[in-house]
Amino acid sequence: MATRAQRTDALSKERIVEAAIEILDTEGEKGLTFRALAARLSTGAGAIYWHVANKDELLAAATDGVVTRVMADVARDEDPREGIRVLALGVFDAIDVHPWVGTQLSREPWGAALLQIFEGLGGRLQELGVARAEQFNSASALLNYVLGAAAQNAANAGLVLPGATDRSAFLGGIAARWKELDAARYPFLRQVAAELPEHDDRAQFLAGIDLILAGIDTARRAHG
Numbered sequence: 001m002a003t004r005a006q007r008t009d010a011l012s013k014e015r016i017v018e019a020a021i022e023i024l025d026t027e028g029e030k031g032l033t034f035r036a037l038a039a040r041l042s043t044g045a046g047a048i049y050w051h052v053a054n055k056d057e058l059l060a061a062a063t064d065g066v067v068t069r070v071m072a073d074v075a076r077d078e079d080p081r082e083g084i085r086v087l088a089l090g091v092f093d094a095i096d097v098h099p100w101v102g103t104q105l106s107r108e109p110w111g112a113a114l115l116q117i118f119e120g121l122g123g124r125l126q127e128l129g130v131a132r133a134e135q136f137n138s139a140s141a142l143l144n145y146v147l148g149a150a151a152q153n154a155a156n157a158g159l160v161l162p163g164a165t166d167r168s169a170f171l172g173g174i175a176a177r178w179k180e181l182d183a184a185r186y187p188f189l190r191q192v193a194a195e196l197p198e199h200d201d202r203a204q205f206l207a208g209i210d211l212i213l214a215g216i217d218t219a220r221r222a223h224g
Contacts, residue, residue: 016037020061033055034055063101071087073086083127088209092153102150105147125216131223133223141216145212146209153201171198175193175196175197
């Protein structure tokens with residue numbers, strides 16, 4: 001009898017994962033069932049189970065597939081600082097396009113996808129000359145910021161805005177309320193209210209990466 005490793009047919013794991021990504025993007029995690037996947041691939045559920053044992057394995061494979069593409073876009077010969085920025089922005093954009101990826105990365109911090117990101121960040125910090133004792137904390141700070149900011153941005157993008165309100169108008173309404181806050185209790189929010197409606201999420205995200213890198217540089221010079 002053929003084993004799983006021996007069997008070959010037209011239905012590959014790669015095709016299954018690509019179809020799963022399409023379903024996740026359009027219908028979310030609840031829409032990803034083996035019945036829906038079988039219908040999309042015009043096959044039986046049994047053929048899918050031959051390649052993927054269960055939904056958890058399928059979600060992990062789909063997440064790994066998205067992250068692997070991000071990592072492929074980061075050139076190893078890049079300046080390490082720029083490599084960190086490219087990697088971080090790639091993850092940010094990937095979670096923006098595939099919000100479910102952020103959920104999955106948080107759900108399985110030991111998974112292959114998250115390990116790829118952590119290794120990518122840590123390797124470039126080593127190239128920057130960050131002291132051995134500071135590498136884990138520095139890489140963790142970057143990783144936590146990247147995942148947190150990307151997940152929050154994806155959540156914001158998924159908000160159902162009232163009526164036909166667009167993003168700028170929606171944020172403009174929030175900014176107007178900030179300007180009316182008590183000046184003694186909320187001086188900062190009143191001050192930055194004008195920047196809220198038209199701010200660029202990606203530019204703001206990269207500014208945060210640069211702030212973290214500046215702090216890492218300061219620590220590196222202090223220990224150097």
